[in-house]
Amino acid sequence: MADIEETNKADAALRTEVRAWLDANWDGTLQPDQDKWNLSAATKAWTAKVLDAGWAVPTWPKDWFGRALSAEQADIIAEEFARVGAPGARQDKSNLAANTMLAFGGEALKRQMIPGLLKREIVQCLLYSEPAAGSDLAGVRTRAERDGEDYIINGQKVWTSGAAHADYGMLLARTDWDVPKHKGVTFFFFPMKQPGVEVRPLRQITDESHFNEVFITNARVPAANIMGGLNNGWRVLQTALAYERATMGDRPRGARISATSDDLIALARHYGRLEDTALRQDLAAVLSLRKLNALNNARAQANLEQGTSSSVMSLGKLAMSRILHEEARVRTAIVGAESLLEGPDHPFGDDANFLAFNAYFTSIGGGTDQIQRNIISERVLNLPKEIEVDRNVPFRQVRSG
Template structure:
């Protein structure tokens, strides 16, 4: 099938089933549409036909994703963006489990949460201590996870747990798809510095997971995770790109508007600060646009890995400039002082980006090691049996 044929076919599919003006299916619910996308093989076009795809090469499957993007239709390109599905496809060994769960994942009928971080394993994720012990056809799980969003609504959790304590920390981890609706799982919301509760702690007390839900071999969990994280970074990078396209202008307007509203827009010092804050955002947007162009031309670009670090500077700077514009009023809070409340919220929420998903400091390590080729960090417990490391012995 030629490239033109693919394009024709996918466009015909979209014309028939999707109203791109109204951004909704021509008939039925969005769930019905997701099912049609899945059945047509567009959800994961690069996967083999016997595995819900079309067996297309990378360039052809990009054509599919591009056509969906153009029509603003959901559901395509999940071979690149659906973290859980991609991990399952690549690493799960139990065929019946894959056949059961992948269709549900690819049609959005399953909600997934991430059970990675622990109180003792933040930046150093490989020192997790949640334990998975084999007992017949199941593993019994005990431990505690943190920073899990969507835990209450999730059907499954992607779980990282230790199956071997006598090998170095990266080698004793296994990866599971844990059913979330069972006794032995206790979910408690975390109260954040913003006043929100987006995240939860998840306590695992003799929870069980069927052995067939293990993704990859025992001890290969770290490798599976790296693949999942690579997908996540890609999705986040592109998402950041698209989000900022939309929000760049809003932000420009808002800093200028906030200054005008506060009677500070003619202050030359404030204008300098607005320029700098806006510049950080616009420069990041230009970087992402250029990276995409370079990627499209086939050359690799280090820029995508800079996005998160750049974004945390943008958000902290925005909040600081807004605070400066508002002056003494920024001491106030609550519904009576909407502007101050918003700025104070932004100030606190900026840490979500500069800490969450790897702190700025970890990001700088990663950039300098992976992009610039500087030496890796010294890791004292990298090669010792996990049982003897300070993560365990204290």
């Protein structure tokens, strides 16, 4: 009991401290950034201020801008920031590059990169997938060859967001072709702004361009920029991917034109369809999926806070992809013939089509639903692994095409 009271007292003191700091420093005038790859000077200045105050990465060690707090206490900080709408707190949960760097970077590299990553001054992108290495990510063919203090990189990467703005890319490249595929890849913090790096935008099925192809020809990266050690890239990638997947199960993108498209009840009301009993059944079923996923996440979170790990966490992305596809189906049924049309004059038709197409972002990106099911069944349910014909074969001899 005494312990619980002590914790409550510490929690209350922390909340008071955050609140007082926000009262003194946050005036609510900071404008949200339109382009997340090109942050305003004001956003960067605010982010730096939050970092100096110790709110950016509260669970990190004190030597590294943190306060060594528990996740529960750090959530108090996030809650207070969310309450006033201030950004910048709790990057220890969201900043993929900074977290991976803290875990796997060498001392000098960490000192060089972490402040800039946390202040959002260094923009980074992900250089994982390749045309011939999608679901089979360990099959990357981009080459990294040692040349003095550097490695020389040659290859092609794809599905890279923000490549044109990025200062660095988190690059997975092959450093040993004579061992099986997982054992010959290395993770580099790769400088993007150099000759030999060419970025070409990809046009998506949504007619948007958020991703790029990156062509790398004789570009260089210092050996000191290796993260997690030579040929240990697969392990580093697992950590980085876990951060990515956790955020993908969290908050997917909503409608592009009208917020009403995200509210299926409001949309059905707008179309005068709320009396349709068949649609009502469908609506209730699809709305329940999102609620159930939220309840699962809350239960997983509660388990984590009690110190028991939760396998429920791994279900989030797969569940979300079903939610998005199912919502898209019902939304299209509500909108009906208007989904023949697009553009701002037909917002609900446009949104219905956009969301139906963009659902694949979640069901393919960051590991397809099928890969997610393999992961859940193998790592959570402990079912046997699928036979892998390339598992113990030197990568040089693995069939490709």
